[in-house]
Amino acid sequence: MSEDDTSTLIGRQPVLELLERGDVGVEKVMLEQDASGSRIGAIRSAAEDRGIPVQYVPAARLRHEADGAAHQGVVAITAPIRYREVDEMLSDIAPTWDAVQTKKPLLLVVDRVTDPRNFGAILRSAVAAGTDGVIVPSREMAPLNAAAIKASAGTAPRIPIARTDDLAQMLTRLKERGYFVYGAEGSAETTLWEGDWDRPVAIVLGSEGEGLAPNVVDACDELVSIPLRGPVESLNVSVAAGLLLFAAAQPRTGAPEIDA
Numbered sequence: 137m138s139e140d141d142t143s144t145l146i147g148r149q150p151v152l153e154l155l156e157r158g159d160v161g162v163e164k165v166m167l168e169q170d171a172s173g174s175r176i177g178a179i180r181s182a183a184e185d186r187g188i189p190v191q192y193v194p195a196a197r198l199r200h201e202a203d204g205a206a207h208q209g210v211v212a213i214t215a216p217i218r219y220r221e222v223d224e225m226l227s228d229i230a231p232t233w234d235a236v237q238t239k240k241p242l243l244l245v246v247d248r249v250t251d252p253r254n255f256g257a258i259l260r261s262a263v264a265a266g267t268d269g270v271i272v273p274s275r276e277m278a279p280l281n282a283a284a285i286k287a288s289a290g291t292a293p294r295i296p297i298a299r300t301d302d303l304a305q306m307l308t309r310l311k312e313r314g315y316f317v318y319g320a321e322g323s324a325e326t327t328l329w330e331g332d333w334d335r336p337v338a339i340v341l342g343s344e345g346e347g348l349a350p351n352v353v354d355a356c357d358e359l360v361s362i363p364l365r366g367p368v369e370s371l372n373v374s375v376a377a378g379l380l381l382f383a384a385a386q387p388r389t390g391a392p393e394i395d396a
Contacts, residue, residue, distance in 0.1 A: 144212070145211070146201075146206075146207040147208050148175040151179055155179065155183055155186060156182055158219065160215075161214065161218070162183075162213070163188075163279075164188060164189045164212075164213050165179065165183045167210055168192070168193065168194075168209035169192050169194055179210060185276075187250060187277060189281070217285070219299045221298060229296075236314035240337075240388065242266065242388065243271065243339070245303065245338055246272045247273065247342045248349070249277065249344060250276065252283040252287065254344065255277075256287025256288035257377075258374045259288040259291060259297075260292075261374065261377050262295055262377070265381035265382050265385040266385055266389075269296045270295060270296070270297045271300060271303075271306060272297065272299055275301075277299075307356065311357065315336045315337060317340060317355065317357045318338070318340065318360050318380075319342075319353055319356035320339065320347075320348070320362070321359040322347070322362070326359065327363050328360050328379060328380055329383070330360075331358075331360050333383060339380050339384060340356060341380070342373075343373075
């Protein structure tokens with residue numbers, strides 16, 4: 137992502153509102169060294185909740201970033217990707233239950249993946265597999281920053297990405313819309329080769345270290361695993377995403393079935 141792809145927002149209240157709204161990808165937040173006050177603390181906390189880097193820089197750096205305007209000790213650098221509203225994104229993909237059954241969309245749900253490079257690699261696989269949309273949590277999730285966009289090989293803007301404050305509740309809503317929800321879980325008895333992918337599907341991936349949250353597991357219809365033949369305990373989450381998404385894409389592309 138080049139500098140021309142980013143924009144700058146200045147001022148304590150505007151930056152705080154941007155972080156609280158959460159629909160814009162934020163590259164980083166810069167605070168003036170030794171800046172203090174309740175508003176500064178709120179900005180720092182909001183950025184940390186969203187996994188957005190906070191840098192403490194000299195006043196001269198902020199003046200440069202703000203092009204001489206009054207910055208109040210705060211500058212945010214935003215990325216060129218806006219998060220969608222979940223309901224709006226789902227309606228654009230398939231507005232009714234019947235439309236969902238006819239189109240058989242493929243959705244990806246990502247639960248607390250915190251490394252931007254993993255997030256970007258996941259998005260690259262999602263685009264390559266023809267995924268219709270991605271849903272992520274509002275908190276404890278990697279930001280859509282330059283590292284994520286670079287890891288996606290520039291594909292991140294090509295897929296709609298929505299955020300939700302309650303991932304487990306969102307999965308229940310997906311099921312009400314006609315989607316079958318598969319959760320990726322290494323110990324699941326059902327393998328990805330045995331999953332029924334020829335229907336509207338949402339695939340849920342967990343965090344790098346902890347996997348799926350317990351309430352997210354409970355909200356899934358079924359758990360699936362990726363069988364490992366070699367002496368490794370698990371796969372990188374972005375690799376797992378690629379395998380699961382292309383397994384789900386198989387009946388949608390007419391590719392020959394894989395004999396497990």
